[in-house]
Amino acid sequence: MNFQTLTLITVLGLAGPWLAWRQSWHLPLILGELLAGIVFGTTGFGLLHPADPTFNFLADVGFAVVMFVAGTHVPVRDAAIRAALGRGAVRAAAVGVLAMLAGQAMAVWFDTGHGLLYAVLIASSSAAIVLPIIDSQGLGGKPVLELTAQVAIADAAAVVALPLVIDPGNAGRAAVGALLVAGAALLVYCFLHWVEESGIRHRLHTVSEDRKFALELRVSLALLFALGALATRSHVSIMLAGFALGLAVAAVGEPRRVAKQLFALSDGFLAPLFFVWLGARLNLREFGDHPYLILLGLALGAGAVLAHALMRCLGQPVPLGAIASAQIGVPVAAVTVGTQLHVLKPGEPAALMLGALVTIAAAAWGARSAARGTTDFARRG
Template sequence: MFSQLTVLVLAGLAGPLLAFTGQGLVPVVIGELAAGVVLGHTGIGAVDPASQPLPAFKAIGFAMLMLTAGTHVDISSPAIRKGFLRGLGALAVVAVTALPAGVLVDRAIGLGHPALLAVLIAGSSAAVAFPIISERGLRGDHVAVLIAWVALADASTVVVMPLTLSASGNVAEALGGDAAIVAAGALVLLLALRTQPTTISHRLRDQSLTKGWAWQLRISLVLLLGLSAMAERTGASTLVAGFLAGMVIVRLHESDRLSMQILGLGNGFFVPLFFVLLGAELDLRALFASPSRIALAFALAAAAVLAHVIAAAVMTRTRRVATGLAASAQLGMPAAAASLGLSTHLLAPADAAALVAAGCLTLIPATAGSLLLARGQ
């Protein structure tokens, strides 16, 4: 087991190294996926993602990925509140555009999942967009709209996307599970807000800080694993559980120390492991052997970019094209769809590879959009 994990962690280093040599223009996950592709089914076959205990590590990595994505969505943030109405309007325009686009692409390619394609076209990635906004110091009314838009899109697609990969008879069960998870998360948040100011809570935090107990990290992991266990039992998705756990944690406005601990545990081990294993699971040979699936990747990426640019043109007053391009970034959701589709056997290997490829392609115009926004500051 440890030899396998050593290889996978070493492979995960390809992400930061590629991002470093690319001067920040290449997202870390691209290198991690590429390393997995080389080690897995497409490449030399050194890693079998189905061999135990790797599926368990991948499942935890998926939950941690959604947790870190959720921590980027603070619904009480002034930036989100400032651009909420226009961001909501932009999301509505994207949704209206994405529905016919998803149906059109599905009919042209023959995937058989028009609802899934529509959701992916409408999606955005807070985990990709927000760090770019922060690193480049972007500001202005159009950026406030962008932040609210991406946050709302991320939260919405997290709930809807798993339903598109549920059998028709399981949709009601999945919706019930999602409702139970949201109710549990709301209850935890309410209890946490009530106990935060207490003397015992302050003493626990102080002693944890001085004695290295990592108390808040442990509680955060209990929340993540507990909600994920609920998802497992109720037929809901770990995607919703992880994202909601992240939203609860960020809403509590805990210390930067906790954020660094979560990032260290997630981005230092479990999340890279997930992307390397996902890359190992993808079959790019099947993708390259299927012209229709190559066309799917390009059509899906182009539809997503076009839908977001149209929405930005309607709902923003300035920097319309650049804002739309920046909002079109998405990789976590296509990766999640590919992982769910492969695990449930609802997507063929070439289909899953096409979805991930489409997500990677959207990063090119999104990076260009962020550069245009930064240039206009």
């Protein structure tokens, strides 16, 4: 990898904002980045080589930061959300049951043997997508609080479950590694909580802001990389390390300055690089040899949307169910980890991403329906 390649990757990253420019479409930034990587990577012109060690390592760093930011988006400190946890948990569990049935059926139908993986994907939600949609549309009321709680529970549960189901043969080792990473994240939370309550963080923040030290960002990155090192040594994906640390930081309360610095670091460089790398790694040409996997991707997306929409039986408006079905972090993690472990069939990674795009399209429809007031959920409560 050289500066010419890095320039190309950075320029390709601009495809994300370009495609998402029209706000009414509710398209995520990563869509353009993925497509750009596909065009210039393995599927397309072949100018990007995802197996390059430097490119691969930078993508791993970006993956860790992306999952860290996703964890900080989970509203664990919101008292109103905690009050809605009961109904949110019931709906998340109900979606999980439906997802288990649908995932096993798809695994049998398409003869992949990945029923548990499909179940986790179908049941997952993405707080990193859903929360910005809620904010951008100004949605509120009790049903939206319940939706937020449901998404937070599903997001966290899916991230924990994914390492266990993607490689069932090593599930025991993955469980031990996950416990180690979770325990380390708990210790980090206790340390950060003590630093916050003792006033040490505030004093450091004052000096850091005055003298431009960026101490909080440096500490956050040091903790992230330390948990990432523990995860890799424990044979667990860095996905779990990043998300667990994000939850710990969210539980303490992420300082606004750190949030802005992380946004610049993540969305300005590392996240686009990771998603361009992921697109470059996907080989859509495999769909030509296995065209039935296109149907698998569509089925995964439709199954996720249907499972969440059926929560109408538990009182959730269909547009909110469509929004809840939005997923990106878990499918991305499944593709990343699955290809690294070589447990996915040719064409299957692209099918998983196709399913995620179907849910994003459904969430965009749900957001537009909510904004137009086709339901009354924003006025309830």
